[in-house]
């Protein structure tokens with residue numbers, strides 16, 4: 358078995374830190390204590406979620422490099438880091454066209470360079486009626502000639518990286534009840550096609566008033582599958598970009614411990630609500646702490662999004678040419 362750190366032995370079942378994960382230390386998450394990282398980093402400067410969060414793409418890649426190094430440090434030997442991410446189309450300047458950034462390829466390169474094995478890539482497909490896609494395919498309908506074709510994106514990647522070789526002998530020395538509790542329901546796995554490299558899962562629908570409003574949350578079904586497939590009952594799942602707290606909600610429901618890191622202090626209320634954590638319940642089994650780099654982010658981003666939307670609408674009204682922009 359991997360060395361169990363003192364933090365892990367007596368730690369609360371939920372630990373949530375508000376701070377910049379780049380500044381995380383072993384006092385918060387110990388070396389090798391995590392069985393699965395389940396996360397989704399910010400989507401670069403995604404127009405609907407994070408416009409202007411990063412000064413440029415290099416700053417974003419730096420965040421990914423630190424995230425990879427931190428992941429290597431906290432993950433147990435042979436364990437998995439699962440990352441939900443996607444290439445991102447970002448408008449360059451006011452009336453400019455979008456530029457597509459190869460985030461999936463760059464994330465893969467960075468994790469492999471950090472010493473992870475590239476284990477798998479699952480394609481998460483959303484329903485075709487997905488409401489937040491930009492209708493780039495409309496360009497070829499307006500101009501049915503070669504070179505006007507762009508796709509409407511209804512997919513994301515779930516990247517799986519492995520921290521060295523897993524020792525399956527560990528499973529043989531487990532208490533039988535722990536192994537039994539961790540058994541995977543293979544009839545469900547087969548009937549829902551978990552074994553396939555394409556997962557059809559409905560996204561979190563952008564209804565107003567939902568608890569995750571303003572957060573690019575993934576659906577619970579993604580962490581539910583991956584936590585069952587890659588952790589034993591009682592082990593620890595870590596989400597370094599916690600957002601609304603989806604990973605920890607599911608981890609808790611499945612009898613796993615959870616650790617989350619989130620920079621945005623404005624999400625404290627959202628996380629409490631999603632995890633049904635009243636102030637009273639922050640006790641020995643739950644820990645919430647503010648660390649270096651925590652800041653208020655949500656409202657600033659919402660203002661940027663509104664500004665970006667009004668620029669887009671303004672452009673469309675002013676100029677027919679804007680309507681053939683693929684962004």
Ligand SMILES: C[S@@+](CC[C@H](N)C(=O)[O-])C[C@H]1O[C@@H](n2cnc3c(N)ncnc32)[C@H](O)[C@@H]1O
Pocket residue numbers: 376377378379396397398399400420569572573574575576597598599600601602603604618619620621624654
């Ligand atoms: C894509 S969202 C995660 C959504 C989450 N999976 C959910 O289901 O709600 C990414 C999150 O990372 C946070 N974030 C961005 N930079 C960060 C950093 N350096 N350290 C910690 N959190 C960060 C953002 O505030 C955002 O909430």
